[in-house]
Amino acid sequence: MKDKLIWLNKHFRREWQIYVMLLPVIIWFIVFLYKPMYGLQIAFKDYSIFRGIAGSPWAGFEHFYTLLDSDQFLRAVKNTFVISGLSLIFGFPVPIILALMFNEILHQGFKKTAQTIVYLPHFISTVIIAGIVITAFSPSSGVVNLLLSKLGIEPIYFLTKPEWFRPIFIGSGIWQEAGFSSIVFLAAIAGVSPTLYESAVVDGASRWQMIWKITLPAIMPTIIIMLIIRIGNLLEVGFELVILLYQPATYETSDIINTFIYRQGLQGGQYDLAAAAGLFNAVVAFVLVITANMIAKRYSKTSLW
Amino acid sequence: MSNVLLQGISKSFGELEVVHSIDLEIASQEFIVLVGPSGCGKSTTLRMVAGLEEISDGMLQIGDRVVNDIAPKDRDVAMVFQNYALYPHLSVADNIAFGLNIRRVKKPEIKRQVADVAQTLELTDLLNRKPSELSGGQRQRVAMGRAIVRHPKVFLFDEPLSNLDAKLRIQMRAEIKLLHKRLGVTSVYVTHDQVEAMTLADRIVVMHDGRIEQIGTPMELFRNPANLFVASFIGSPPMNKLSGSVTVKNAVPSLDIGHGASIKLRSDSVSSDDHGRSIVVGIRPEHMNIEPGNGPGWSEIPFDLTLVEPLGSEALIHAMVGDTPIIMKVETRNEVSHLNDATRFYVQAEDVRAFDAETGKALDFTVAG
Numbered sequence: 001m002k003d004k005l006i007w008l009n010k011h012f013r014r015e016w017q018i019y020v021m022l023l024p025v026i027i028w029f030i031v032f033l034y035k036p037m038y039g040l041q042i043a044f045k046d047y048s049i050f051r052g053i054a055g056s057p058w059a060g061f062e063h064f065y066t067l068l069d070s071d072q073f074l075r076a077v078k079n080t081f082v083i084s085g086l087s088l089i090f091g092f093p094v095p096i097i098l099a100l101m102f103n104e105i106l107h108q109g110f111k112k113t114a115q116t117i118v119y120l121p122h123f124i125s126t127v128i129i130a131g132i133v134i135t136a137f138s139p140s141s142g143v144v145n146l147l148l149s150k151l152g153i154e155p156i157y158f159l160t161k162p163e164w165f166r167p168i169f170i171g172s173g174i175w176q177e178a179g180f181s182s183i184v185f186l187a188a189i190a191g192v193s194p195t196l197y198e199s200a201v202v203d204g205a206s207r208w209q210m211i212w213k214i215t216l217p218a219i220m221p222t223i224i225i226m227l228i229i230r231i232g233n234l235l236e237v238g239f240e241l242v243i244l245l246y247q248p249a250t251y252e253t254s255d256i257i258n259t260f261i262y263r264q265g266l267q268g269g270q271y272d273l274a275a276a277a278g279l280f281n282a283v284v285a286f287v288l289v290i291t292a293n294m295i296a297k298r299y300s301k302t303s304l305w
Numbered sequence: 306m307s308n309v310l311l312q313g314i315s316k317s318f319g320e321l322e323v324v325h326s327i328d329l330e331i332a333s334q335e336f337i338v339l340v341g342p343s344g345c346g347k348s349t350t351l352r353m354v355a356g357l358e359e360i361s362d363g364m365l366q367i368g369d370r371v372v373n374d375i376a377p378k379d380r381d382v383a384m385v386f387q388n389y390a391l392y393p394h395l396s397v398a399d400n401i402a403f404g405l406n407i408r409r410v411k412k413p414e415i416k417r418q419v420a421d422v423a424q425t426l427e428l429t430d431l432l433n434r435k436p437s438e439l440s441g442g443q444r445q446r447v448a449m450g451r452a453i454v455r456h457p458k459v460f461l462f463d464e465p466l467s468n469l470d471a472k473l474r475i476q477m478r479a480e481i482k483l484l485h486k487r488l489g490v491t492s493v494y495v496t497h498d499q500v501e502a503m504t505l506a507d508r509i510v511v512m513h514d515g516r517i518e519q520i521g522t523p524m525e526l527f528r529n530p531a532n533l534f535v536a537s538f539i540g541s542p543p544m545n546k547l548s549g550s551v552t553v554k555n556a557v558p559s560l561d562i563g564h565g566a567s568i569k570l571r572s573d574s575v576s577s578d579d580h581g582r583s584i585v586v587g588i589r590p591e592h593m594n595i596e597p598g599n600g601p602g603w604s605e606i607p608f609d610l611t612l613v614e615p616l617g618s619e620a621l622i623h624a625m626v627g628d629t630p631i632i633m634k635v636e637t638r639n640e641v642s643h644l645n646d647a648t649r650f651y652v653q654a655e656d657v658r659a660f661d662a663e664t665g666k667a668l669d670f671t672v673a674g
Contacts, residue, residue, distance in 0.1 A: 198357050199390035203404035203455070204378030213403075217394040 043279045047272040056272075063276035073277060076260035079253060084234045087170045092230060094178040096223060099185035100211055118179025130244035133172045134159065159245065162253040169245060169254070173238060181226075188222035189215055221302040228296050228304050232289035235281050257281050307368035307381075307458035307491055308333045309354065314363035316349050316515075324349050324515045326363065331493065336485050338494045340502040341512035341538070347495045348463055350512070354493060355384050355461050367459060383452035384461040387468060389444045391436040391451075398423075398432040401450045422450045425484075442473045449481070453488065460485075462494040466501065478504055499539050503527070511535045527589075529658070533665035536587050536658065542621065544587045545631040548662065551670075553580040560586055560659060560670070564627045566606040568657055574670050583662035584670075590621070590634035592656035595647040602654035610648070615641045622647065 012019070038053070043063060045056040067073045098118065105111040121129065136142050137158040145155040158164045192215060200210050239258035246254035257277060265274025289304075297303040309331040316324040324346040331337050339347040352358040354365060356377030365373050372380050383404070391400050398419050399406075405415045423429045426446045436444055445465060452460055465481070466474045482505055485492055496502055502509045503523045511518040511526065511534070519531040523539075530536035530544070537543040549562035551570075558575035560568040568586065597603055608624040608631065620641050622633040633650055659668045 193388065193390070195386045195388055195390040196392060198355075199384065199386055199451075200403070200407075201357065202355055202377045202382065202384045203407055203451075205407045209407060214392065217392070220394070 040275065040279055042272050043276040045272060047275075049271070059272070063273050064280065066273060067277055067280065072255070073257075073260060075252070076255050076257045080235055080237055080256040080258075082253075083166060083169065083237050083256060086166060087173055087237075088230060088234065090170055091174045091178065092227065094174050095181035096185050096219075098178055098182040099189060099219075100215060102182065102186060103189050103215070104207065104211075115179070118182070120179070121176040122180035124176070126238070126240045127244060129172060129176055130241060133168065133245060137168065160247065160249045162250045165246065165250045165254045169241065173241070184226060185219055185222060188219040192218040220300070224296050224300050224302045225304065228289065228292045231292040232285060234288055235285045308335075309459060309491060309493065310364075310366040311350075311354075312364040312366070314350065314353060314365060315361045316346070316353060316358060317361045322361075322515065324353075327517055329510060329517065329520065331491060333491055334489045336482075336492045336494065336505060336507045337510060338496060338502040338506035338508075339510045339512055340496055340499055341518075343497055345512040346515040347497075347510075347512045351384075351461055351463055351493060351495045354459070355382055356380050357384075381458045382461055383455050383457035383459075384463065385445075385448050385452050385465045387464040389436070389448040389468075391444055391447055393436055396433050396435060397428060397439070397447050397450075400436065400447055401428075401454050403451060404455045418454050419450075422454045425453070425487075426450050441469050442477060445469065445477055446480075449484070453484075458491065460490050460492040462492065464496055465494075466496070466498075474501075481505065500541060503539070509539070511538060513538075529667065530587070531667050533585060533587070533660045536660065536667075540589055540591075542590050542632045542634065544589050544658070545593075545629075545633075546660075547586045547588070547626055547629055547631070549584055549586050551575060551579045551582045551584060553577055558670075560584060560657070562586055562606070562626070564607060566604070566626070568604045568652075568654070570670050584668065585660045585662050585665075587658040587660060588631075588652050588656065590632050592652055593631075593633040593635070593650040594652070595622070595633070595635055595644065595650055597651045598653060603651050604654065604657070605649055605651050607649045608647075610645065613641060613644045620644055624650075 042053060042056075044058060044060060045053070046059040046062075047053070047056045102111060102115060105114065124132075137144050139145055139155040139157050142158075144158070149155060156164070158168060196214050196218070197210055200214055205213065235257060237256050237258065239256065239262070242254060242256055242259050243262065246259065258281070261274045261277045261281075264270045264277070293303050293305065309329075311327050311329040311331075314324065314327045314329075315322060327346075327350060329337075339350060341347050349358060353360050354367075356372070356375070360373050364371055367380055367382070392403065395403065401419045401422055402415045405418065410418075419432070420429070423432055426449060428443070428446055428450060431439060431443060431447075436447065439447065445468075448465070462481075466477050469477060478501060481494075485505075494501075494505060506523055508520060508522055509526055510520050513534050518538075519526060519535045521529075526535055526539045530539060533546065537546070547562045549560050549567075552559055552561045552567070553575065556572060558570040558572055558579070560570060562568070597605065606626060608626045610622065610624045611630075612623040614621040614623070615637060618637060619634055620637045622635060622644055624631055624633065624647075635644065637644070659670045660666060661668055
């Protein structure tokens, strides 16, 4: 025991710089993730801002029962899963396809220009993206409706129609992030040994066969890791963009858990109910990550932990 | 089985020419080794034969076909790479079958051929493993299996043994030689290791700075190197080089290497113009004896001994002749202590080579017998 203490003392004296460098991360975790957890108990309390967190009386699972009885909340849960499920199905393969396509471009100048063009939307603020989307789909002056009218189709009020919200939301999400997300896959492709391709060329493989039989299997571990992360974030639908694009007319398809929390909690002042919804969200997300990781481990030997 | 013909083959990357007009005729079933230091253009030449590099100039013929503009897959060659180039996600069987799958050979046929090759290379028990579960030597065998299974006209090897440890390299070297004996497929083999070249090749092509220095059987290169580069590249330890000059005294020509040592030449091989010409005398470590031999034609050269390195059945003697360090390789017959007293070595006339000091080219001086 004493030896250990002496060793620790020596160790800290010698390596203290490393611990100092570690400090900001630890502080960040404590301040922004662990300290707020104290507030989670609001979900189980009849919270009043005047009495404070400690002073409010316990309410057990009452808020959760209220939520599960609320059509609005259940609708938000359903919408969250549908929107993220659809964007997973349609959005997840796009960066992979983009990366494969970039990899096939031989002309360096063309490749760089194309990459810059698809990376660009990532750097635009969500507010601007929403502005662009709203302008583009405007019934009177939007470019989409202008094109439709040229084809003889009546203008459509896209952003007020519930059936159009999901395609527009998912589409603009892909447009904004697909290019930037492709960087991870491009990096993975860059790590594939060139002799694998040379060997395949001598064996007579076409470029298409090389993509299917070499590149894709080689970047599969990266794809799986990205998929696990993506599934873990399944409930984290880009909530700013929803707030900016949705309106009461489209709540039916557009209201998600996070916008529900925002409206109930911050706008409606029901902090306890919102906290319960948030906790529900977190627990489901937690279960999703663990399940995805377990499945990945079992079937592909690749996993986050 | 095909012959391969390289005629004036050159390769440039932009302005920089790295292979300068190479001519090489490879006979059917021959095992040719391209050897040289790194950057000499040997791999580039091989890759041009494979079709992985475009040929900048010249003509390449495999069989009776000019293949300059023919895609690698249609050249009917198979290549074994230095890092094996195995597909990490495929089993050994699928790796071997890869080329056949690509060519849409029927499944039962693929299975039969893979089993055949696996048996030849003793891979049958490993067919279901992934490359990551194999040792270096086994991976190398799989890489060869992938080449063999296609029954190509020409095998191309790009430093296939470089990633193996010394022991395994010797074993795989023998396996490659046996395999060539059995299959009889024309093979072009690139290495920087002269021992590999000597042991494997029917003929060796020594390359340097994008040019061919000499083509010949291993023994030809060892006995009669065309220039100083080949002389010092082939053989281990390399040939000893002693500077000297030609002297003609009383119509008797000799190679004078200073320190009172000289080697007599036959008078008909030297003209009187050669008097005073600077030369380099080359003597292989194996041809230096510390005891005089019987019969005529022995020259005696004194040295200062620096170090004796016993290797078991033989020993290396490091010594100085004047300012020039030399290495001798002598048989020890279980005893090395007497080597420390050596003060001179003896060399037979036929084992001495002379090179022009300026051009490095071998001179056809004949040493007097």
